[in-house]
Amino acid sequence: MTNLAALLDAAAARYPDRTAVIFGGTELSYDQLDRASNQVANLLAAHDVKPGDKVALSFPNLPHFTIIYFGILKAGATVVPLNVLLKPREIAYHLADSDAVVYFAFEGTADLPIGDAATAAFEDTDGCRSLFVVPADPTHLPWADQSPEFDTLDVDDDATAVLLYTSGTTGQPKGAELRHRNMRDNALAGGELFGADASRPDNYLCVLPLFHSFGQTVIQNGAVAFGGTVVMLPRFEAHTALQLMLTHDITFFAGVPTMYWGLLGAVEEGVDVSEIAARLRVAVAGGSALPGEVHKNFADRFGVTLLEGYGLSETSPVASFSVYGQEPRVGSIGVPIPGVEMKLVNNDWSEISDEINEDGFSPIGEIAIRGHNVMKGYYNRPEATAEAIRDDWFRTGDLARKDSDGWYYIVDRSKDMIIRGGYNVYPREIEELLITHPAVSLVAVVGIPHESHGEEIKAVVVKNTNHDGVTEEQLVEWCKERLAAYKYPRVVEFARSLPMTSTGKILKREL
Known part of the structure; x- marks a missing residue:
């Protein structure tokens, strides 16, 4: 069967009693998860949801997310996961743009009233027929009276499984149409990438938001594909994450660089990591560039080498990874995963020369990707799709170079590149x-804008607490001694924190 939900069907058939999801004091076996998802599928069928219909959901990392996600897929419909931080106006845009006919939303909390925002958005959206606000109380779930038996619908391999909205850093968010085969093959890649094996299943700590592709594919779907256990944490907090690693014998952790930064900071506050380090088998990083210092410090403290990978919502998301079992090349996003090709291109799509320079690298170009992971296109946006995809190659907007062994190194986002006085600064x-x-x-x-140079370079810095004596001017001078004249930041500004997305990426546009 080609349906992405077949991963859950198979796991429930083979390992019905194995624990699939843990959240607080709640544990769901694979059989329980499968039967609850069947109830959701029956609820959707009762509300006249047909194969190909879009069903949206707004949930933090809770068992509800996984139950509803696979229930939507079982019914042959398309999952539209929404960021839980969206305001009513933004939710209404996503519901209308995706043509969602049903919307599931968690009731939320006083601090994050997701249900209220969902209700306001639903009332403002003509095409969405049904809203289910799901309470935390497991005895009042909207699907509780449905049958737990449902035959997963077979779908075309190229049917859209997930409509994943890009973050919209440039213009309005666009929905990337990810096929069942895109998502399935990307989840199954964990076997070759990380040595995932159903005969010795991993315990995954889920701190990455499940509404985002990284957490959804690498943690949730990757765990289900190999009969693993997902321990859910709705919001990343370093001390809590470390405690859960201890309590649940976590063997697989995935995070963005700021999360690793947070874990290292929590360790410095007196947490004994020896037991965590003894069990942690895999630690992967993605989402944004991983600083070399974090790489080194994590290996020193946890005894595990961070595997840095790369991908985008449009690539399901994983496109490349450091090679498991090999010494990593710090700063590299690794090599294309099996079944995926990558190359570097110019603005006109022509390929960058593979010639290796004296510094050991190719010239810089924009990464283009082709393979089983590349999306069908942007939903209802043929022009944007044609601009991004040509001859099955997808242009990423990320600038990189590669070494003589074909390992890629991100230089920067093409949109983040600074042009100061005619010089490119990364x-x-x-x-x-x-x-x-x-x-x-x-x-x-x-x-930042500059009259004569076009742009000037500014560094926004969060200081370590025990270095209050350092001034902004001293950091400027320190950089000046170590960087070419056109590169060093003329402006350094101290801040208590940096604005971040819900997935832990630094929001540069707000700086």
Whole structure:
């Protein structure tokens, strides 16, 4: 069967009593997860949801998300996961743009009233027929009176399984149409990438939001594909994450760089990591560039080498990864995963020369990707799709170079590149340098308007608490000694924190 939900069907048939999901004191076996998802599928059928219909959901990392996700798929419908931080106006845009006919939303909390926002958005959206606000109380679930028996609908391999909205850093968010085969093959890639094996299943700590592709594919779907256990944490908090690693013998952790930064900070506050390190088998990073210092410090503290990978919502998401079992190349996003090709292109799509320069790298170009992971296109946006995909190659907007062995190194987002006085400046290079300064805990480098240079370079720095004496001017001078004249930041600004997305990426546009 080609339906992505067949991963759950198979796991429930083979390992019915194995624990699938843990949240607080709640544990669901694979059989229970499967039967609850069947109830959701029956609820959708009762509300006249047909194969190909879009069903939206707004949930933090709770068992409800996984139950509803697979229930939608079983019914042959398309999952539209929404960021839980969206406001009513934004939710209404997503519901209308995706043509969603049914919407599931968690009731939320006083701090995050998801249900109220969902209700307001639903009332403002003509095409969405049904809203289910789901309470935390497991005795009052909307699907509770439905039959737990349902035959998963077979679907075309190219049917859209998930409509995943890009973050919209440039313009309105667009829905990436991810086929059943895109999502299924990307989840199954865990076997070759991380040595995932159903005969010795992993315990995954889920701190990445499930409404985002990284957590959805690498944690949730990857676990289900190999009969693993997902331990859910709705909101990342370093001390809580470390405690859950201990309590549940976590063997697989995935996070964005700021999460690893947080874990290292929590360890410094006196947490004994020896037991965590003894069990942790795999630690993977993605979402944004991983600073070399974090790479080194995590290996020192946890005894596990971070595997850095790369991908986008449009690529389901995983496109490349460091090779498991090999010594990593710090700063590299690794090599294309099996079944995927990558190349570097110019603005006109022509391929960058593979010739290796004296510094050991190819010239810089934009990453293009082709393979089983590339989306069908942007929903109802043929022009945007044609601009992004040509001859099955998808242009990412990320600038990189590669070494003689074909390992790729992200230089920066093409949109983040700063042009100062005609020179291209890549913020990541400056960030990598600044993070090595003992006073710098976290940093983001951005371009700001300048009359004569076009753009000037600015570094926004979060200081380490024990280095209050360092001034902004001293950091400017420190960079000046180590960077070419056109590269060093003329402006350094201290901040208590940096604005971040719900997935832990630094929001440079707000700086």
